[in-house]
Amino acid sequence: xxxxxxxxxxxxxxxxxxxxxxxxxxxxxxxxxxxxxxxxxxxxxxxxxxxxxxxxxxxxxxxxxxxxxxxxxxxxxxxxxxxxxxxxxxxxxxxxxxxxxxxxxxxxxx
Amino acid sequence: xxxxxxxxxxxxxxxxxxxxxxxxxxxxxxxxxxxxxxxxxxxxxxxxxxxxxxxxxxxxxxxxxxxxxxxxxxxxxxxxxxxxxxxxxxxxxxxxxxxxxxxxxxxxxxxxxxxxxxxxxxxxxxxxxxxxxxxxxxxxxxxxxxxxxxxxxxxxxxxxxxxxxxxxxxxxxxxxxxxxxxxxxxxxxxxxxxxxxxxxxxxxxxxxxxxxxxxxxxxxxxxxxxxxxxxxxxxxxxxxxxxxxxxxxxxxxxxxxxxxxxxxxxxxxxxxxxxxxxxxxxx
Numbered sequence: 001x002x003x004x005x006x007x008x009x010x011x012x013x014x015x016x017x018x019x020x021x022x023x024x025x026x027x028x029x030x031x032x033x034x035x036x037x038x039x040x041x042x043x044x045x046x047x048x049x050x051x052x053x054x055x056x057x058x059x060x061x062x063x064x065x066x067x068x069x070x071x072x073x074x075x076x077x078x079x080x081x082x083x084x085x086x087x088x089x090x091x092x093x094x095x096x097x098x099x100x101x102x103x104x105x106x107x108x109x110x
Numbered sequence: 111x112x113x114x115x116x117x118x119x120x121x122x123x124x125x126x127x128x129x130x131x132x133x134x135x136x137x138x139x140x141x142x143x144x145x146x147x148x149x150x151x152x153x154x155x156x157x158x159x160x161x162x163x164x165x166x167x168x169x170x171x172x173x174x175x176x177x178x179x180x181x182x183x184x185x186x187x188x189x190x191x192x193x194x195x196x197x198x199x200x201x202x203x204x205x206x207x208x209x210x211x212x213x214x215x216x217x218x219x220x221x222x223x224x225x226x227x228x229x230x231x232x233x234x235x236x237x238x239x240x241x242x243x244x245x246x247x248x249x250x251x252x253x254x255x256x257x258x259x260x261x262x263x264x265x266x267x268x269x270x271x272x273x274x275x276x277x278x279x280x281x282x283x284x285x286x287x288x289x290x291x292x293x294x295x296x297x298x299x300x301x302x303x304x305x306x307x308x309x310x311x312x313x314x315x316x317x318x319x320x321x322x323x324x325x326x327x328x329x330x331x332x333x334x335x336x337x338x339x340x341x342x343x344x345x346x347x348x349x350x351x352x353x354x355x356x357x358x359x360x361x362x363x364x365x366x367x368x369x370x371x372x373x374x375x376x377x378x379x380x381x382x383x384x385x386x387x388x389x390x391x392x393x
Binding site for chain 2: 003006007008010011012013014015016017018019020021022023027028032033034035037038039040042045046048049050052053055056057066069
C-alpha cells in the first residue's frame with residue numbers, strides 16, 4: 001500500500017472519529033433556543049395557552065402574533081399540529097374545543 | 111530516516127482528519143436542536159413564555175396549570191421571576207397591562223404558597239428634622255412625647271394572620287393607616303415605601319398604585335413585586351425636593367404631600383430619608 005493511500009485512510013479514520021465525537025459524544029449544546037425548536041408537546045401546550053386566551057378575549061390579532069413566534073409556515077399549521085398531537089395524547093375535551101375554536105377562527109381568516 | 115518520516119505523516123493524517131471532522135460537526139453542520147425543553151429557551155423567549163402563561167392564567171384562573179407550566183421554564187422562584195419581569199416591563203417600555211397580568215399571577219402564586227411575613231418597618235435611628243421641629247413647635251402629642259425618638263416609627267398591625275389572604279380582586283377598599291417620613295441610613299435610597307395589609311395584618315399583593323408628580327403623567331406600580339420584602343410591599347425611588355401624590359385607584363384613596371425628608375444622624379450629619387405609607391382594609 002502506497003504512503004498516500006495509507007495517509008488518506010488514516011485521514012478518513014480521523015475524520016470519522018471527529019464526526020462521531022462532534023455529533024454523538026459531545027454535540028454542540030444549545031442553551032438559547034427559540035420557540036420553534038420546542039418539542040411537540042410543549043408547542044402544543046403553547047398553542048393551547050394562546051387558544052385559552054383567544055377563547056376569553058376573542059383577540060385574533062393577539063393570537064396570531066403569538067403563534068407566529070412558533071415560526072411554522074403558517075399559524076394555521078401550528079394549530080393543526082397542536083390539534084393532531086392533542087388528539088393523539090388524548091387531551092381533555094374542553095382543551096380540544098379551545099384548540100378547535102382557534103383553528104376555526106384562523107381558517108376563516110385564511 | 112525514511113521509516114521515521116512515514117510514522118509522522120500517519121499521525122499528521124489522523125490529527126488532520128480529527129480536526130476536519132470536529133470542524134464539520136461543530137461549526138459547519140452542527141446537530142440541529144429540535145425537541146427542546148422550555149428551560150433551554152433564550153431569555154427573551156422565556157419572557158414571552160411567562161407572559162403567555164400569565165395571560166392564560168388570567169383567562170382560565172387555573173393556578174395548578176399555570177404553576178406546572180411555569181415549572182417548565184426552570185426558574186428557581188417562579189413568583190419572583192414573574193415579579194421581576196413585571197418590573198422590567200414597567201421600567202423598559204411602560205407596558206402596564208402586561209406588568210399587571212404578570213403581577214397577578216405572581217401574587218396568586220405567593221398567596222397559594224402561604225402567608226409571608228409583613229415587613230417590619232425599619233428601626234428609626236433619628237427623627238426627621240421636620241417632625242422634630244413640628245413636635246417642638248406645637249408641643250407634640252402626649253403619646254409621642256413619651257417615646258424616645260429612636261423608636262418612634264409606628265408598628266403596622268401585628269396580629270398573627272389566622273385566615274388565608276383574600277384575593278386582591280375581591281378586596282374591600284383600602285384606607286390610609288399611616289403616612290410618615292422615616293429616617294433609616296441603612297436604606298441607602300430615597301424610597302417611598304407602601305405596605306398594604308388586610309384586616310389580619312397580612313400583606314396584600316397585586317394592589318395597583320399610581321404615583322403622580324405635578325403635571326407629569328402617572329406611573330403605575332404594584333404591591334408584591336418584591337416578595338422577598340413582603341407580599342404587600344411596594345416601593346418607588348423618589349427624588350429629594352419633589353412632592354409626590356400616590357393614589358390607590360381601586361379604593362379611591364389619595365395620599366398627598368409625600369416628600370423625601372431630611373434626616374440627621376447622631377453626629378448631626380444630614381442625609382435624605384424615605385417615606386412610609388401603610389394602607390389597610392377597614393375591617
